[in-house]
Amino acid sequence: MRISVIGCGYLGAVHAACMAELGHDVIGVDVDQAKIDALSEGRAPFFEPGLPELLKAEHGRLRFTTDISEVSHARVHFVAVGTPQLEGSNAADMRFVDASIDALLPHIGPGHLVVGKSTVPVGTAARLAEKVEATGAELAWNPEFLREGFAVSDTLTPDRLVYGVRRGDDRASDVLDEVYRRPLSTGTPRIITDYATAELVKVSANAFLATKISFINAMAEIAEVTGADVTTLADAIGHDARIGRRFLNAGVGFGGGCLPKDIRAFQARAEELGVGHALAFLDDVDQVNLRRRQRVLDLITDALGTELAGRTVAVLGVTFKPDSDDVRDSPALDIAARLALRGVRVKATDPEGIETARAKVPSLDYHPSARDAVAGAEVVTVLTEWREFRELDPREVSTWTDARTIIDGRNCLDAGAWRAAGWTYHGLGRP
Known part of the structure; x- marks a missing residue:
């Protein structure tokens, strides 16, 4: 298909590359010339495992332009732009x-299908459908469920596909079935629903995961x-099939470009709809999450004293999660x-996030390795659970520094091994 x-x-970059991998003829569009140049040369403008290889492999079916x-020439148009938090508000910025x-409207008409991928406030698709349908084209909403670090596999082998369409719009569903023929052929579940439900699937999933964390x-x-x-508490309750162990890892909390802004935008939209009370608990979810950052600062203060100026602290990990260079709300x-x-x-x-972090917080003293x-640090902190930090040998680390206090902000280290090596170990919620 032409997409x-x-x-x-x-x-968008991941989706475009994966659509080409699925056999489609794909053109990606962005206003950022530098981004387009990088993608056209087979270079990913951000770190995502597997994407550079896909960009090079699919060069013949994939191109980029401004x-x-x-x-x-395309007949299916995916809209995959960002919806960041609106400045001065919890609402999503829909610009x-x-x-x-x-921008699409002059280039679409009968036989075209516009497919929303962006995470948007419920009611957006119905509003945009009026514009799209005025051209003779149709609109569907197909939310994404990508995990950074696994985005390529999540696109090629998704755990479910959701189509939000006009009631009775079999054509839109048939077109999307053709787009996703390969994953559907392997048994990927498909849910066809209305616009509002499709929009709510993504934000409600993120709200649930944020609540669990x-x-x-x-x-x-x-x-x-x-x-x-x-x-141990998480291990014990995680054995209950109704609860499950995933997303029950205590630590410095969630961040990134999705969960924080999505739960806030969800609350803002509920207020607009007059049902703000239904999501009032998400404010507590947000506040618990932010308090864990202060807890790490408190542990550092306990170790060094209240006068921190001039002291030295090692921070291992600056991205919001491993296998990513994303530092948004990290x-x-x-x-x-x-x-x-x-x-x-x-x-x-950080293995991948130094340059993205430096662009945002240049005042830090960045180094290429944990060593x-x-x-020279007085306290060592592990704040992103990269494998190379999880697997550090505490006895070897003891030869790198005179520090003997480590703060495990992700509860990802072997506390017994660090203590046996002479370190004072502090986890979050651990004795």
Whole structure:
């Protein structure tokens, strides 16, 4: 099929490359010339495992441009632009989605299908459908469920596909079935529903996951004052099939470009709909999450004293999660930045996120390796659970620095091994 993807950021670039891998003829469009140049050369403008190889492999079926008029040959148009948090508000900023639809309108007509991928407030699709249908084209909403670090596999082998269409619009569903023929042929579940439900699937899933993370972090707060071990607690309740163990890892909390802004936008939309009380609990979810960052700062203060200016702290990990260079709303980078504001020399490292972090917080002292970051530090913190940090040998680390206090912000280290090596170990919600 001939497909266009409007917006070549994280979502759009991955989607475009994966659609080409599925055998389609794809053109990606973005206003950022530097991004288009990189993608055209087979270079991913961000770190995502598997994407560079896909960009090179699919060069013959995949191209990129800044000229929106070049999408006119396509018949399916995916809109995959960002919906960041609106400045000064919890609501989603819809300018990029609206601008993309408006830019598409002169180039679509009967027989075309516009497919929304962006995470939007419920009611958006119905509003945009009026514009799209005025051209003779149709609109569907097909939410994404990508995990950074696994986005390629999540697109090629999704755990479900959701189509939001006009009631009775079999053509739109048939077209999407053709787009996703390969994953559907392997048994991927397909759910066909209305616009509103499709829009709610993504934000409600993110709200649930955020709630689960904040729940176990709230239990960590209780554990810290009672001497309980939140990790063992999570293991125990996770054996209950109704609960499950995933997303029950206590630590510095969630971040990134989705969960924080999505739960806030969901609350804002509920307020607009007059049912703000239904999602009032998400404010507590947000606050629990933010408190865990302060807890790490408190542990550092306990170790070094209240006068932090001039002290040195090693920060291992600045991205919001491993296998990504994304530092948007990263708890790790936020903690590092707050330390720097108090006069601490922060020696930070990350396998992939140094340059993205440096662009956002240039005041940190960045280093290429854990060994370099730890040298001369008085306290060592692990704030992103990259494999190479999880697997550090505490006895070897002891030869890099005179520090003997480690703060495990992700509860990802072997506490017994670090203590046996002579370290004072602090986890979150662990005795």
